[in-house]
Amino acid sequence: MKARPDVDQTLKIILSTLDDMKAEDTTTIDLRGKSSISDYMIVTTGRSNRHVGAMAENVAKSLKDNGLSGLHVEGFPNCDWVLIDSGDVVVHMFQPEVREFYNLERLWTKGPTAAKTA
Numbered sequence: 682m683k684a685r686p687d688v689d690q691t692l693k694i695i696l697s698t699l700d701d702m703k704a705e706d707t708t709t710i711d712l713r714g715k716s717s718i719s720d721y722m723i724v725t726t727g728r729s730n731r732h733v734g735a736m737a738e739n740v741a742k743s744l745k746d747n748g749l750s751g752l753h754v755e756g757f758p759n760c761d762w763v764l765i766d767s768g769d770v771v772v773h774m775f776q777p778e779v780r781e782f783y784n785l786e787r788l789w790t791k792g793p794t795a796a797k798t799a
Contacts, residue, residue, distance in 0.1 A: 684748055685748050685749055685750075686742040686744075686747050686748060686749055687755045687769075688720050688721070691749060691767055691769050691770050692709070692721055692749070692769075692770055694725075694743050694744060694749075694788040695707045695740055695743070695744070695767075695770055695772055695787060696709070696723070696738075697725040697739075697743075699723070699725055699736060699738050699740065699772075700739045700783070701739070702727075702732075702735060702736045702739050702740075703732075703738055704725040704726065704727060704774070705725065705726040705727070705728070705777075706725065706726050707723065707724070708723070708724045708725070708786055709721055709722075709723050710722040710723075710724070710786065710789045710790060712789065715748070716787070718720075718771070718797045719766070719768070719769060719770060720769045720770065721769065721770045721771070721787075722770070722771045722772075722773065722785070722789060723770060723771070723772045723773065723785055724771070724775070724780065724785050725774055725775070726771070726775050726776070726777050726780050727774055727775070727776060728760065728761075728777075728788065729778060730760035730761055730777065731758040731760070733756075733761070733762075733763055733774045733775065733776055734757065734760035734763065734771075736763075736774050737757070737760070737765060737774055740765055740774075740797075741754060741765060742774060743797050744765075744767055746795040747792045749767055750784075751768070752765055752766065752767055753766040757765075758771065760776075761775070762774070762776070762779050762780075762783070764773050772779070773785055
């Protein structure tokens with residue numbers, strides 16, 4: 682049985698698999714010190730629901746083949762937005778229009794704005 686990969690290995694496995702699958706516009710967001718939910722968030726785009734589904738299946742398989750178990754996957758069967766939570770790294774795979782609508786990168790990369798007072 683393989684040892685569970687550390688966070689850096691997990692990140693490399695995911696990014697390599699996404700690259701192999703021709704994922705588009707992949708962004709890695711460092712959440713360390715910003716959130717207790719995960720160390721990294723990856724946001725990427727697939728060309729269609731079939732492409733998003735294939736990317737998700739391949740990422741999950743790569744992680745399992747490298748000793749990572751207990752993955753949480755959401756978004757099948759529609760595949761317009763699939764989430765894979767490995768614990769240390771959360772991956773969001775979108776179709777282009779869904780990614781644009783939710784714009785997750787903006788939520789995690791912009792600083793908080795002060796509330797206006799009257």
